[in-house]
Amino acid sequence: MTSNVPVTYQEVFRTDRGVVYQCDASNRLILEFWDTHTQLSARDFAQFRRMVETVDIRQMALSTAAEHDVEILTPPRSERCYVLTLCEVVHLRELLTGAKLMLELNAMLRECGCTLSE
Amino acid sequence: MKDLARLRTSVKESVELALNQQIQMEMISSSKYLAMAGWCDRNGLDYSAGFFYKQSEEERKHGMKLFHYLCDQGGTAYSPEIPAVSQEFDSLRSVFEGALDQEIAVSDSINRIIGICRRENDYATEELLKWYVREQVEEEYIARRCLELIDQIPADQVYYLDKKLASVTYDGNPFE
Numbered sequence A: 001m002t003s004n005v006p007v008t009y010q011e012v013f014r015t016d017r018g019v020v021y022q023c024d025a026s027n028r029l030i031l032e033f034w035d036t037h038t039q040l041s042a043r044d045f046a047q048f049r050r051m052v053e054t055v056d057i058r059q060m061a062l063s064t065a066a067e068h069d070v071e072i073l074t075p076p077r078s079e080r081c082y083v084l085t086l087c088e089v090v091h092l093r094e095l096l097t098g099a100k101l102m103l104e105l106n107a108m109l110r111e112c113g114c115t116l117s118e
Numbered sequence B: 001m002k003d004l005a006r007l008r009t010s011v012k013e014s015v016e017l018a019l020n021q022q023i024q025m026e027m028i029s030s031s032k033y034l035a036m037a038g039w040c041d042r043n044g045l046d047y048s049a050g051f052f053y054k055q056s057e058e059e060r061k062h063g064m065k066l067f068h069y070l071c072d073q074g075g076t077a078y079s080p081e082i083p084a085v086s087q088e089f090d091s092l093r094s095v096f097e098g099a100l101d102q103e104i105a106v107s108d109s110i111n112r113i114i115g116i117c118r119r120e121n122d123y124a125t126e127e128l129l130k131w132y133v134r135e136q137v138e139e140e141y142i143a144r145r146c147l148e149l150i151d152q153i154p155a156d157q158v159y160y161l162d163k164k165l166a167s168v169t170y171d172g173n174p175f176e
Protein backbone atom coordinates (compact mmCIF):
# COMPACT_ATOMS: atom_id res chain seq x y z
CA MET A 1 0.00 0.00 0.00
CA THR A 2 1.33 3.42 -0.87
CA SER A 3 2.07 5.68 2.06
CA ASN A 4 -0.25 8.55 1.06
CA VAL A 5 -3.38 6.43 1.53
CA PRO A 6 -5.39 7.68 4.54
CA VAL A 7 -5.31 5.35 7.55
CA THR A 8 -9.09 4.93 7.47
CA TYR A 9 -8.92 3.39 4.00
CA GLN A 10 -9.12 -0.38 3.84
CA GLU A 11 -8.23 -2.06 0.61
CA VAL A 12 -11.16 -3.99 -0.83
CA PHE A 13 -9.71 -5.11 -4.12
CA ARG A 14 -6.75 -4.27 -6.31
CA THR A 15 -5.74 -4.93 -9.88
CA ASP A 16 -2.70 -3.51 -11.64
CA ARG A 17 -4.95 -0.75 -13.06
CA GLY A 18 -6.63 0.40 -9.89
CA VAL A 19 -7.80 -0.09 -6.34
CA VAL A 20 -11.09 0.06 -4.47
CA TYR A 21 -10.88 1.14 -0.84
CA GLN A 22 -13.54 1.37 1.81
CA CYS A 23 -13.49 4.15 4.37
CA ASP A 24 -15.47 3.22 7.48
CA ALA A 25 -15.11 6.74 8.85
CA SER A 26 -16.99 8.34 5.98
CA ASN A 27 -18.99 5.27 4.84
CA ARG A 28 -17.61 5.73 1.36
CA LEU A 29 -16.06 3.50 -1.23
CA ILE A 30 -13.11 5.01 -3.01
CA LEU A 31 -12.37 4.10 -6.58
CA GLU A 32 -8.83 4.68 -7.78
CA PHE A 33 -8.52 4.08 -11.48
CA TRP A 34 -5.52 5.27 -13.48
CA ASP A 35 -4.85 8.53 -11.69
CA THR A 36 -8.44 9.31 -10.77
CA HIS A 37 -9.86 9.14 -7.30
CA THR A 38 -13.63 9.02 -6.80
CA GLN A 39 -15.56 8.70 -3.54
CA LEU A 40 -18.93 7.00 -3.77
CA SER A 41 -21.64 5.87 -1.39
CA ALA A 42 -22.42 2.15 -1.42
CA ARG A 43 -25.54 2.82 -3.45
CA ASP A 44 -23.78 4.95 -6.04
CA PHE A 45 -20.91 2.50 -6.23
CA ALA A 46 -23.35 -0.32 -7.04
CA GLN A 47 -25.09 1.83 -9.60
CA PHE A 48 -21.83 2.82 -11.26
CA ARG A 49 -20.75 -0.82 -11.35
CA ARG A 50 -23.99 -1.68 -13.10
CA MET A 51 -23.39 1.13 -15.58
CA VAL A 52 -19.97 -0.30 -16.35
CA GLU A 53 -21.34 -3.85 -16.53
CA THR A 54 -24.00 -2.91 -19.04
CA VAL A 55 -21.71 -1.13 -21.51
CA ASP A 56 -22.14 -2.86 -24.85
CA ILE A 57 -18.51 -3.87 -25.40
CA ARG A 58 -19.49 -6.05 -28.33
CA GLN A 59 -20.71 -3.00 -30.16
CA MET A 60 -17.58 -1.08 -29.15
CA ALA A 61 -15.46 -3.88 -30.57
CA LEU A 62 -17.37 -4.40 -33.81
CA SER A 63 -18.61 -0.96 -34.76
CA THR A 64 -16.48 1.30 -36.93
CA ALA A 65 -18.51 4.40 -35.99
CA ALA A 66 -16.51 6.99 -34.07
CA GLU A 67 -19.15 7.31 -31.36
CA HIS A 68 -18.53 3.68 -30.38
CA ASP A 69 -14.78 4.16 -29.88
CA VAL A 70 -15.23 5.39 -26.34
CA GLU A 71 -17.86 5.11 -23.65
CA ILE A 72 -18.58 8.14 -21.48
CA LEU A 73 -19.71 7.30 -17.96
CA THR A 74 -20.49 9.62 -15.07
CA PRO A 75 -20.78 8.04 -11.62
CA PRO A 76 -23.95 9.24 -9.85
CA ARG A 77 -23.57 12.45 -7.81
CA SER A 78 -20.02 12.94 -8.96
CA GLU A 79 -18.17 15.63 -10.86
CA ARG A 80 -16.10 13.07 -12.64
CA CYS A 81 -16.67 11.75 -16.07
CA TYR A 82 -14.87 8.72 -17.37
CA VAL A 83 -14.08 8.54 -21.06
CA LEU A 84 -13.19 4.90 -21.54
CA THR A 85 -11.83 2.88 -24.41
CA LEU A 86 -12.85 -0.73 -24.83
CA CYS A 87 -9.78 -1.94 -22.91
CA GLU A 88 -10.43 0.50 -20.10
CA VAL A 89 -14.04 -0.62 -19.78
CA VAL A 90 -12.81 -4.20 -19.43
CA HIS A 91 -10.20 -3.20 -16.85
CA LEU A 92 -12.71 -1.15 -14.87
CA ARG A 93 -15.16 -4.02 -14.99
CA GLU A 94 -12.55 -6.39 -13.63
CA LEU A 95 -11.78 -4.01 -10.77
CA LEU A 96 -15.41 -3.31 -9.87
CA THR A 97 -16.47 -6.95 -10.13
CA GLY A 98 -13.59 -8.01 -7.91
CA ALA A 99 -14.55 -5.34 -5.39
CA LYS A 100 -18.17 -6.47 -5.51
CA LEU A 101 -17.15 -10.03 -4.69
CA MET A 102 -14.98 -8.92 -1.79
CA LEU A 103 -17.78 -6.74 -0.42
CA GLU A 104 -20.14 -9.71 -0.69
CA LEU A 105 -17.61 -11.88 1.10
CA ASN A 106 -17.40 -9.28 3.85
CA ALA A 107 -21.22 -9.25 4.09
CA MET A 108 -21.32 -13.05 4.36
CA LEU A 109 -18.60 -13.09 7.01
CA ARG A 110 -20.39 -10.43 9.02
CA GLU A 111 -23.63 -12.40 8.83
CA CYS A 112 -21.91 -15.24 10.64
CA GLY A 113 -20.17 -12.97 13.11
CA CYS A 114 -16.72 -12.80 11.52
CA THR A 115 -15.00 -9.92 9.78
CA LEU A 116 -12.33 -9.36 7.16
CA SER A 117 -9.04 -8.47 8.82
CA GLU A 118 -8.98 -4.80 9.80
CA MET B 1 -14.91 -3.61 7.87
CA LYS B 2 -18.47 -2.30 7.82
CA ASP B 3 -21.02 -3.76 5.45
CA LEU B 4 -22.02 -0.46 3.88
CA ALA B 5 -24.68 -1.94 1.59
CA ARG B 6 -26.38 -3.66 4.53
CA LEU B 7 -26.34 -0.45 6.57
CA ARG B 8 -28.16 1.29 3.75
CA THR B 9 -30.75 -1.37 3.01
CA SER B 10 -32.03 -4.80 3.99
CA VAL B 11 -32.68 -5.64 0.34
CA LYS B 12 -29.87 -7.36 -1.54
CA GLU B 13 -28.99 -6.22 -5.01
CA SER B 14 -30.37 -9.32 -6.73
CA VAL B 15 -33.70 -8.91 -4.93
CA GLU B 16 -33.78 -5.19 -5.68
CA LEU B 17 -33.25 -5.92 -9.36
CA ALA B 18 -35.97 -8.57 -9.39
CA LEU B 19 -38.44 -6.31 -7.57
CA ASN B 20 -37.78 -3.51 -10.04
CA GLN B 21 -38.51 -5.93 -12.87
CA GLN B 22 -41.71 -6.90 -11.08
CA ILE B 23 -42.71 -3.25 -10.70
CA GLN B 24 -42.27 -2.89 -14.43
CA MET B 25 -44.29 -6.03 -15.08
CA GLU B 26 -47.20 -4.82 -12.94
CA MET B 27 -47.17 -1.46 -14.69
CA ILE B 28 -47.11 -3.17 -18.08
CA SER B 29 -50.09 -5.29 -16.93
CA SER B 30 -51.82 -2.07 -15.98
CA SER B 31 -51.16 -0.63 -19.43
CA LYS B 32 -52.34 -3.80 -21.18
CA TYR B 33 -55.55 -3.89 -19.17
CA LEU B 34 -56.20 -0.26 -19.94
CA ALA B 35 -55.88 -1.04 -23.65
CA MET B 36 -58.31 -3.94 -23.18
CA ALA B 37 -60.72 -1.67 -21.31
CA GLY B 38 -60.56 0.84 -24.16
CA TRP B 39 -61.23 -1.84 -26.76
CA CYS B 40 -64.22 -3.20 -24.81
CA ASP B 41 -65.52 0.30 -24.23
CA ARG B 42 -65.50 1.28 -27.90
CA ASN B 43 -67.08 -2.05 -28.87
CA GLY B 44 -70.06 -1.54 -26.61
CA LEU B 45 -68.94 -4.06 -23.99
CA ASP B 46 -69.42 -1.72 -21.07
CA TYR B 47 -69.31 -4.28 -18.30
CA SER B 48 -66.11 -5.89 -19.52
CA ALA B 49 -64.68 -2.41 -20.01
CA GLY B 50 -65.48 -1.65 -16.36
CA PHE B 51 -63.83 -4.92 -15.34
CA PHE B 52 -60.60 -4.05 -17.16
CA TYR B 53 -60.54 -0.43 -16.00
CA LYS B 54 -60.62 -1.77 -12.47
CA GLN B 55 -57.96 -4.39 -13.23
CA SER B 56 -55.77 -1.70 -14.68
CA GLU B 57 -55.98 0.31 -11.43
CA GLU B 58 -55.30 -2.82 -9.39
CA GLU B 59 -52.15 -3.62 -11.33
CA ARG B 60 -50.84 -0.14 -10.77
CA LYS B 61 -51.44 -0.61 -7.04
CA HIS B 62 -49.53 -3.90 -7.17
CA GLY B 63 -46.59 -2.09 -8.70
CA MET B 64 -46.79 0.79 -6.22
CA LYS B 65 -46.86 -1.60 -3.26
CA LEU B 66 -43.48 -2.93 -4.36
CA PHE B 67 -42.21 0.55 -5.19
CA HIS B 68 -42.96 1.81 -1.68
CA TYR B 69 -41.57 -1.34 -0.10
CA LEU B 70 -38.25 -0.90 -1.90
CA CYS B 71 -38.04 2.78 -0.97
CA ASP B 72 -38.98 2.11 2.65
CA GLN B 73 -36.31 -0.56 2.97
CA GLY B 74 -33.62 1.76 1.69
CA GLY B 75 -33.52 0.25 -1.76
CA THR B 76 -33.78 2.03 -5.08
CA ALA B 77 -37.06 1.77 -6.96
CA TYR B 78 -37.08 2.89 -10.57
CA SER B 79 -40.06 4.31 -12.39
CA PRO B 80 -40.31 1.70 -15.12
CA GLU B 81 -40.25 2.05 -18.87
CA ILE B 82 -43.53 0.94 -20.41
CA PRO B 83 -43.27 -0.35 -23.98
CA ALA B 84 -46.17 0.04 -26.40
CA VAL B 85 -48.95 -2.51 -25.89
CA SER B 86 -51.46 -3.79 -28.44
CA GLN B 87 -54.60 -1.68 -28.66
CA GLU B 88 -56.58 -3.88 -31.04
CA PHE B 89 -57.99 -7.35 -30.48
CA ASP B 90 -59.72 -9.87 -32.72
CA SER B 91 -62.50 -10.73 -30.29
CA LEU B 92 -63.62 -10.62 -26.70
CA ARG B 93 -62.19 -14.11 -26.36
CA SER B 94 -58.75 -12.97 -27.48
CA VAL B 95 -58.93 -10.13 -24.93
CA PHE B 96 -59.49 -12.59 -22.11
CA GLU B 97 -56.90 -14.97 -23.49
CA GLY B 98 -54.44 -12.10 -23.36
CA ALA B 99 -55.45 -11.42 -19.76
CA LEU B 100 -54.88 -15.04 -18.75
CA ASP B 101 -51.49 -15.08 -20.48
CA GLN B 102 -50.46 -11.96 -18.61
CA GLU B 103 -51.59 -13.34 -15.24
CA ILE B 104 -49.71 -16.59 -15.83
CA ALA B 105 -46.57 -14.65 -16.70
CA VAL B 106 -46.96 -12.62 -13.48
CA SER B 107 -47.47 -15.77 -11.36
CA ASP B 108 -44.33 -17.33 -12.83
CA SER B 109 -42.40 -14.16 -12.20
CA ILE B 110 -43.51 -13.95 -8.55
CA ASN B 111 -42.49 -17.56 -8.02
CA ARG B 112 -39.10 -16.89 -9.53
CA ILE B 113 -38.54 -13.92 -7.21
CA ILE B 114 -39.49 -15.97 -4.16
CA GLY B 115 -36.77 -18.40 -5.29
CA ILE B 116 -34.30 -15.50 -5.28
CA CYS B 117 -35.47 -14.39 -1.82
CA ARG B 118 -34.88 -17.89 -0.47
CA ARG B 119 -31.42 -18.03 -1.96
CA GLU B 120 -30.63 -14.68 -0.33
CA ASN B 121 -32.36 -15.51 2.97
CA ASP B 122 -34.62 -12.48 2.47
CA TYR B 123 -37.63 -13.65 4.45
CA ALA B 124 -39.16 -10.20 4.75
CA THR B 125 -39.49 -9.79 1.00
CA GLU B 126 -40.72 -13.36 0.72
CA GLU B 127 -43.41 -12.57 3.28
CA LEU B 128 -44.53 -9.59 1.18
CA LEU B 129 -44.53 -11.69 -1.97
CA LYS B 130 -46.83 -14.25 -0.37
CA TRP B 131 -49.56 -11.67 -0.73
CA TYR B 132 -48.86 -11.69 -4.49
CA VAL B 133 -48.98 -15.49 -4.59
CA ARG B 134 -52.49 -15.44 -3.16
CA GLU B 135 -53.48 -12.60 -5.44
CA GLN B 136 -52.30 -14.53 -8.51
CA VAL B 137 -54.30 -17.63 -7.56
CA GLU B 138 -57.38 -15.43 -7.64
CA GLU B 139 -56.43 -13.60 -10.84
CA GLU B 140 -55.73 -16.78 -12.77
CA TYR B 141 -58.97 -18.32 -11.52
CA ILE B 142 -61.01 -15.34 -12.69
CA ALA B 143 -59.39 -15.22 -16.13
CA ARG B 144 -59.97 -18.94 -16.64
CA ARG B 145 -63.56 -18.73 -15.46
CA CYS B 146 -64.21 -15.89 -17.91
CA LEU B 147 -62.88 -18.00 -20.78
CA GLU B 148 -65.16 -20.83 -19.70
CA LEU B 149 -68.15 -18.50 -19.77
CA ILE B 150 -67.22 -17.33 -23.24
CA ASP B 151 -67.34 -20.98 -24.30
CA GLN B 152 -70.58 -21.70 -22.49
CA ILE B 153 -72.69 -18.69 -23.36
CA PRO B 154 -73.99 -18.63 -26.96
CA ALA B 155 -72.21 -16.08 -29.10
CA ASP B 156 -75.36 -14.13 -29.95
CA GLN B 157 -76.08 -13.28 -26.29
CA VAL B 158 -73.44 -10.57 -26.22
CA TYR B 159 -75.14 -8.35 -23.64
CA TYR B 160 -75.66 -11.22 -21.22
CA LEU B 161 -72.12 -12.51 -21.73
CA ASP B 162 -70.61 -9.08 -21.20
CA LYS B 163 -72.56 -8.61 -17.99
CA LYS B 164 -71.73 -12.09 -16.76
CA LEU B 165 -68.00 -11.74 -17.41
CA ALA B 166 -67.72 -8.63 -15.32
CA SER B 167 -69.39 -10.30 -12.36
CA VAL B 168 -66.95 -13.21 -12.01
CA THR B 169 -65.42 -13.46 -8.55
CA TYR B 170 -63.50 -16.18 -6.77
CA ASP B 171 -65.91 -17.09 -4.03
CA GLY B 172 -64.36 -20.28 -2.73
CA ASN B 173 -60.84 -18.83 -2.51
CA PRO B 174 -59.11 -21.20 -0.06
CA PHE B 175 -56.65 -18.46 0.95
CA GLU B 176 -59.35 -16.20 2.31
Ligand SMILES: [Fe+2]
Pocket: B026, B029, B058, B059, B062, B106
Ligand atom coordinates in the same frame (compact mmCIF):
# COMPACT_ATOMS: atom_id res chain seq x y z
FE1 LIG C 1 -50.69 -7.80 -10.42
Ligand SMILES: [Fe+2]
Pocket: B029, B059, B103, B106, B139
Ligand atom coordinates in the same frame (compact mmCIF):
# COMPACT_ATOMS: atom_id res chain seq x y z
FE1 LIG D 1 -53.26 -9.29 -12.10
